[in-house]
Amino acid sequence: MKIQDIIVYKGRNIYCHRPVMKMVLDIGKYGVIPTKDIKGFNDKLLIAFPGLKSNYCGLGYEGGFLEKLKSGTYLAHVAEHVILEMQYLLGYNVRYGKTRVISEPSIYYLVYEYQNETCGLECGKTAIYILNCFIRGEEVDINYHIDTLKKVSIDSELGPSTAAIAEEARKRGIPVTRIGSGSLVRLAYGKYSRIIQSTLTDATSCISADISSNKQITKMILKENRIPVPKGRVVYSESSAIVAAEEIGLPVAIKPYDGNQGKGVHLNLKTGMRSVQLSTMLPYTAMQLLWSSILKERITVYWL
Numbered sequence: 001m002k003i004q005d006i007i008v009y010k011g012r013n014i015y016c017h018r019p020v021m022k023m024v025l026d027i028g029k030y031g032v033i034p035t036k037d038i039k040g041f042n043d044k045l046l047i048a049f050p051g052l053k054s055n056y057c058g059l060g061y062e063g064g065f066l067e068k069l070k071s072g073t074y075l076a077h078v079a080e081h082v083i084l085e086m087q088y089l090l091g092y093n094v095r096y097g098k099t100r101v102i103s104e105p106s107i108y109y110l111v112y113e114y115q116n117e118t119c120g121l122e123c124g125k126t127a128i129y130i131l132n133c134f135i136r137g138e139e140v141d142i143n144y145h146i147d148t149l150k151k152v153s154i155d156s157e158l159g160p161s162t163a164a165i166a167e168e169a170r171k172r173g174i175p176v177t178r179i180g181s182g183s184l185v186r187l188a189y190g191k192y193s194r195i196i197q198s199t200l201t202d203a204t205s206c207i208s209a210d211i212s213s214n215k216q217i218t219k220m221i222l223k224e225n226r227i228p229v230p231k232g233r234v235v236y237s238e239s240s241a242i243v244a245a246e247e248i249g250l251p252v253a254i255k256p257y258d259g260n261q262g263k264g265v266h267l268n269l270k271t272g273m274r275s276v277q278l279s280t281m282l283p284y285t286a287m288q289l290l291w292s293s294i295l296k297e298r299i300t301v302y303w304l
Helices: 028-032 041-048 050-054 064-071 075-089 117-136 142-156 160-171 206-213 215-224 238-248 284-290
Strands: 002-009 020-026 097-103 107-113 176-178 184-187 194-197 232-235 252-256 266-269 299-303
Touching (some): 002 117, 020 075, 020 117, 041 050, 064 075, 075 097, 075 107, 075 117, 075 142, 117 142, 160 194, 206 215, 232 238, 238 252
Antiparallel strands (some): 002 020, 097 107, 184 194
16 A cells, blocks of 8 residues: 555545545555455454444444454555544544545545644554555554654644643634644634734734743732732752752742743752752752753742
């Protein structure tokens, strides 16, 4: 089998009201050979993906796909179900799929739903690779591929702030379209559309964005406007952190000066002796992270 093309539909489309991908697939000589006639194929398939046994397929009831396998179906149809099953194993609630022949006997298109574009593309490519291994009688480590796809899924998901906004928009019936692979998202369509990135909107001024990106300035402005903020101090070394912690009052929290999403934050740190090193409060690996040049060798100590 060989993938000829993959087209991504990000919004409502002629196939479905949800985002889908359309894969054009050449199954070669297997256009006239059902999978039940490929030696060991169906057995390997069901061992690798036991969840396929309960797939409905076009028959409309649980186990329908299994019946199709036993009676005879073709590789493109199987690929559709495997791609959906792989996404389901990654935690995505996707169900829609359709397979149709384009040119007899070997050129098909298969349409499948997705939620994470990067992950949907990788699931499609990985599924075809695995099925080709089954055809050739080669061993394939399914767990390895699923674990790899899980990493792809985690790396390509929206950040927590953007994801929360997107989820709420969907609940309100507002179309959500991701732009690129970052946290840039368009809400709605046409003249009513708005673009957000993380918690910023297209109406946020550049100055506002710069202020909110600077924790210390943000804290200062909040304090000037009588909004309570935790006591804290920016420090540049381990010894300064120990002194600041004792002056502020234990226990304390420390966090990177230029961080986000809670990365590198450590809570409820306490020691009653000035001679005790900060490294006793944290694992060594955490200390390496906190003092790395990536974080500009600055952390903020806060009183809890």
